[in-house]
Structure formats: structure tokens, C-alpha cells
Amino acid sequence: MKLTKNQQLVMDAYKADPNCVNEENTLLEAIWTNQGWDNTKSLYWNLQRVTHPESLSRSRRRLHELGLIKYSDEALARRTVQFEQYLDEYGQPVMVIHD
Numbered sequence: 001m002k003l004t005k006n007q008q009l010v011m012d013a014y015k016a017d018p019n020c021v022n023e024e025n026t027l028l029e030a031i032w033t034n035q036g037w038d039n040t041k042s043l044y045w046n047l048q049r050v051t052h053p054e055s056l057s058r059s060r061r062r063l064h065e066l067g068l069i070k071y072s073d074e075a076l077a078r079r080t081v082q083f084e085q086y087l088d089e090y091g092q093p094v095m096v097i098h099d
Contacts, residue, residue, distance in 0.1 A: 001066070006051060006059040009034075014069045021060055022075035028053055 003011060013020050013030040020030045032050045063069045071079070 001068075003063075004059065006055045007063055009051060010056060010059045010063055011068065014063075018070070019072060021064075021069050022072050024053075024057060027056060027060060031056060 009031050010021070010027065013027060013034070017030065020026045032046070035050045037046050037050060060069070064071065
């Protein structure tokens, strides 16, 4: 299977440290550090040069759906609780099917 550029970034970070996919911020730190994040520069300067966080989040979710990466049992349990809380607050999510 051919991965997209962003999926490959997530996969490389996962291979270096499988736990980095358990937390969004840890994953972003791992990837952005590899992309040259510079703490001596402004936040704006850095964000202009790294991959957009939502793109990396989507890639992480897709790789998990494909079974190519796995979350820890603790992270999976935490996500399950958060999803259940979401359902309690907002109800069943609506699924949109495109032709």
C-alpha cells in the first residue's frame, strides 16, 4: 500500500516511538521536531514551515483504521470514554454518505 506524504510522516514517527501516536501533542512534537522546529524562532515562523496539525491527525486516524498503527490500551480506553461522553452530550453522530 502506498502511503501519502503525511501518512508516511506519521508512520516514521510511529516506527521511532510507537507511543507517540497515543497523544496528539506528542505526535506533533515528534514530527515537527524532525521538520526543523526552531525554538529560537516565533510560533508563526515555525507553523509556516511544518505540516498542518489537522492533516497529521487525519493521517493518524486513517493509519489506525487500516490497522497499520495501534494505540496503547490506555489511550484506546481514554478515547472510548471521551467518545461515550460525546454521545451523552450530543447524541448519536450523523453519518454522511457521498455517492
